[in-house]
Amino acid sequence: QKEVEQNSGPLSVPEGAIASLNCTYSDRVSQSFFWYRQYSGKSPELIMSIYSNGDKEDGRFTAQLNKASQYVSLLIRDSQPSDSATYLCAVNANSGYALNFGKGTSLLVTP
Amino acid sequence: EPEVTQTPSHQVTQMGQEVILRCVPISNHLYFYWYRQILGQKVEFLVSFYNNEISEKSEIFDDQFSVERPDGSNFTLKIRSTKLEDSAMYFCASSEGAYPPRGEQFFGPGTRLTVL
Numbered sequence: 001q002k003e004v005e006q007n008s009g010p011l012s013v014p015e016g017a018i019a020s021l022n023c024t025y026s027d028r029v030s031q032s033f034f035w036y037r038q039y040s041g042k043s044p045e046l047i048m049s050i051y052s053n054g055d056k057e058d059g060r061f062t063a064q065l066n067k068a069s070q071y072v073s074l075l076i077r078d079s080q081p082s083d084s085a086t087y088l089c090a091v092n093a094n095s096g097y098a099l100n101f102g103k104g105t106s107l108l109v110t111p
Numbered sequence: 112e113p114e115v116t117q118t119p120s121h122q123v124t125q126m127g128q129e130v131i132l133r134c135v136p137i138s139n140h141l142y143f144y145w146y147r148q149i150l151g152q153k154v155e156f157l158v159s160f161y162n163n164e165i166s167e168k169s170e171i172f173d174d175q176f177s178v179e180r181p182d183g184s185n186f187t188l189k190i191r192s193t194k195l196e197d198s199a200m201y202f203c204a205s206s207e208g209a210y211p212p213r214g215e216q217f218f219g220p221g222t223r224l225t226v227l
Contacts, residue, residue, distance in 0.1 A: 043219060
């Protein structure tokens with residue numbers, strides 16, 4: 001069974017702080033990694049994609065990938081109350097098109 | 112900005128009835144997907160579709176499910192005989208390609224299906 005694991009949270013950070021969200025995956029052939037944001041009752045919204053080991057930055061967001069450790073993370077700098085949502089880690093293997101999602105980490109940014 | 116659209120936003124049906132959920136993928140995208148999310152659970156893959164064929168499906172996508180691209184813009188999911196456990200949010204997604212860097216999947220707003 002291919003698993004994507006995330007801490008369910010809630011992760012609470014004060015406004016302006018860095019939020020760090022983590023994800024591990026079990027399928028070693030996984031090639032593509034994505035972070036989605038999901039507000040309550042809404043659909044997943046793509047934030048970042050990452051395909052190679054290392055860091056990828058986009059505005060306040062940085063994704064980090066370590067394939068040897070089967071670990072991907074998302075850092076949110078200068079967190080805002082509007083960042084309060086559930087963050088979903090999604091992985092797909094080279095063999096298919098399906099995204100395998102984690103259960104998500106709930107982030108709460110307090111003013 | 113182009114986006115995936117879905118109709119209806121909410122569908123209520125009786126157990127055993129057929130339902131069709133509709134999606135309009137982003138216009139230049141070639142790969143289409145259906146996912147579902149039961150309340151409080153994770154997003155689960157159902158099926159992917161390319162070049163008028165199913166390219167991959169999950170164990171959830173059994174004989175009661177079917178997909179179709181009836182014209183150049185719509186992509187539909189049919190559930191033949193709904194069960195109580197089919198109650199979920201159904202998301203359509205599309206991507207330009209299948210693999211990096213064109214494999215990013217963009218989701219529609221979803222259809223909430225309630226089976227009574």
